[in-house]
Amino acid sequence: QKEVEQNSGPLSVPEGAIASLNCTYSDRGSQSFFWYRQYSGKSPELIMFIYSNGDKEDGRFTAQLNKASQYVSLLIRDSQPSDSATYLCAVKGDAGGTSYGKLTFGQGTILTVHP
Amino acid sequence: DTEVTQTPKHLVMGMTNKKSLKCEQHMGHRAMYWYKQKAKKPPELMFVYSYEKLSINESVPSRFSPECPNSSLLNLHLHALQPEDSALYLCASSQDRAGGQPQHFGDGTRLSIL
Numbered sequence: 528q529k530e531v532e533q534n535s536g537p538l539s540v541p542e543g544a545i546a547s548l549n550c551t552y553s554d555r556g557s558q559s560f561f562w563y564r565q566y567s568g569k570s571p572e573l574i575m576f577i578y579s580n581g582d583k584e585d586g587r588f589t590a591q592l593n594k595a596s597q598y599v600s601l602l603i604r605d606s607q608p609s610d611s612a613t614y615l616c617a618v619k620g621d622a623g624g625t626s627y628g629k630l631t632f633g634q635g636t637i638l639t640v641h642p
Numbered sequence: 643d644t645e646v647t648q649t650p651k652h653l654v655m656g657m658t659n660k661k662s663l664k665c666e667q668h669m670g671h672r673a674m675y676w677y678k679q680k681a682k683k684p685p686e687l688m689f690v691y692s693y694e695k696l697s698i699n700e701s702v703p704s705r706f707s708p709e710c711p712n713s714s715l716l717n718l719h720l721h722a723l724q725p726e727d728s729a730l731y732l733c734a735s736s737q738d739r740a741g742g743q744p745q746h747f748g749d750g751t752r753l754s755i756l
Contacts, residue, residue: 559742570732570747571685578742615684628673628739629698632684 531618533633542642546603550616550633553597559619560592560599561630564612571615575601606640613637645669646748648733654754657723663751665716665733671746673739674716676708677732679750685732691716692739723755 534549548562559578563571575590577583577599583590589602599618603610616633646667655661665674673692677685690698691710699708705727707719716733730752734745 561744563747570730570750573744573746576742576744627697628690628692628736629687630685630745635684 531616531631531633533614533616533636535636537637537639539639539641540606542606542608542640544606544640546606546610546638546640548601548603548614548616548636548638550599550601551597552599552616552618552631554618554620554631555594555597557597557618557620560590561617561619562588562590562601563615563617564610565615565635566612574614603638606638608640608642611639646733646735646746648731648748648751650751651749652752652754654756655720655723656756657725659723660719660721662720663718663731663733663753665718665735665748666714667735667746667748668714669735669746670713671735671737672713673736673743673745674710675734675736675745676716676718677734677747679730679732689718690739697739720753723753725755728753728755 530553532551540546561576562574565571577590577592587604591600613635615635617630620629649664676688679685688702689708694710709717730750732750733748736743736745
């Protein structure tokens with residue numbers, strides 16, 4: 528069973544702080560990692576994706592990947608109340624297997640940014 | 643607004659009805675997906691189409707029948723659904739099934755079964 532685990536929430540941070548969201552995965556062959564944001568009642572929205580070990584930055588968001596530790600994280604700097612949402616970590620199955628192209632989602636972490 | 647368009651946005655149907663959900667994208671993507679999402683749960687994959695052929699069926703009950711008429715359209719035909727099938731149904735697309743290609747979701751169809 529290929530699993531994706533996210534740090535249990537909910538996570539509450541003050542406005543302006545750094546929010547840190549963590550995710551581990553069990554399939555060592557996974558190659559692609561995605562973070563989606565989902566507001567209540569809405570569909571998932573792609574925030575970041577990362578394939579290589581290290582950091583990838585996009586505005587206030589930084590994705591970090593460590594394949595040796597099977598760990599991926601999302602940092603949100605200068606958190607705003609509008610960042611309050613559920614954040615879903617998703618891992619894509621490796622090529623050639625029956626799960627090729629399949630996204631496996633974590634359970635999600637609810638983030639609340641309070642003023 | 644998303645580039646993946648789903649219709650209708652809301653659907654209420656009885657257990658004996660037949661209805662269809664529609665999904666359209668004009669990004670030239672060759673992989674399209676159906677997901678089901680229950681409240682406070684992550685999306686669950688139902689079907690994957692790659693180059694208009696069904697590639698993955700996650701053991702979905704036959705009361706759900708997917709169809710991909712062309713590279714831009716994806717339908718989900720519904721028949722004799724159960725109350726537990728009430729959920730948000732999400733369509734997504736990606737360039738292809740390759741690992742590096744992100745999936746982009748439509749706004750979803752919220753389905754209620756009476």
